Amino acid sequence: MSEKPIFVVGAGAWGSALAHMLGLGGNRVVLCGRDDVAIRTINEERRNPHYLKTVEMDAHVQAQLGYEGIEAALAVLLVVPAQASRAVLAEIGADRLAGMPVVLCAKGLEKQTLERQSEILAEACPKAVPFVLSGPSFAVDVAQGKPTAVTLAGPNIEAARQIVDVLAGPTFRPYSSDDIVGVELAGALKNIYALACGAVDGAQLGLSARSSIMARAFAEMGPLIAAMGGQRESLNSLAGLGDLTLSCTARESRNFDFGFRLGAGETVEQIVKSGAKLAEGVHSSPVGLELARKYQVEAPIIAAVNALLRGEAPIESLVAQLMTRPLRSE
16 A cells, blocks of 8 residues: 555545545555544544444545645545535645646535536646546445445546555455546436435325336436537446446335435425435526527437426426337337
8 A cells, every 4th residue: 555645525425435435445545525523533432423424434534624745636526416516626725736646536616617627627627637537336345344335436547446456445346447438427317316216105106107208218318418528438438327226126226216305295395494415406407407408409408307396397297208208119
């Protein structure tokens, strides 16, 4: 193992899980957070008081406020919400990340700019080396050492394999890819489709309807990914089919759960007022629709999810609309 530490920026559930996993692999890990109580509790009691409370954080993990020493890292994992990435990168500073492998772990599209996470990194820190981590992975599973396989995309396959070697652990297996665009888009778009599948479940429309939405979602993603410069083949990967399957079938998925509550009759405002965090798919849905229009790609499921979020129609009528679209071959 390298003597250089791996910095994990973001001490939420996913950041804490990744830091713990990397520590179990024998890496020296610095977990950067904003909450001084969380930082102190992690260092003194080996647990995050806000997330994954029952997991004892590996002894190789040290938490800190801020980003001191980040310029000397072996690699940096950026594990903050997609809408916060640009601000956090500005706080860290472009010079400190020059030449640094930066692994982007958020799955989302920026609302204001329609940009992917690697595009944000290229603008904020143009000399950083981008990598994207995506795939079927719940934080609690990773933190508890349950077998998890993901996709790690880099600027080329050789570079990706080097970072795969850094991240791999006994129960965490990354597969290398050189399709940053396709892997990013698959991860962001699946959040939208998870909302749709959750809504179908919440409205009790049946497993057949949910499976149909998943299958058509898989088909719908391909043309948009290709139009934006990604590889359709990435849909067959853990970042594509793997993540879509997990997110569209489990209440543990924040997007699926948010959609479930929408399908059961709640509004976005009611769900948020209850204390639930806004699912990333809620941010990405209007972006996905705008991108589909920009690239002249048909995306009826994305359009239906946007209508659902705006409260224009219940999920039952939106599914009925999808069922009455012109018949054609697959």
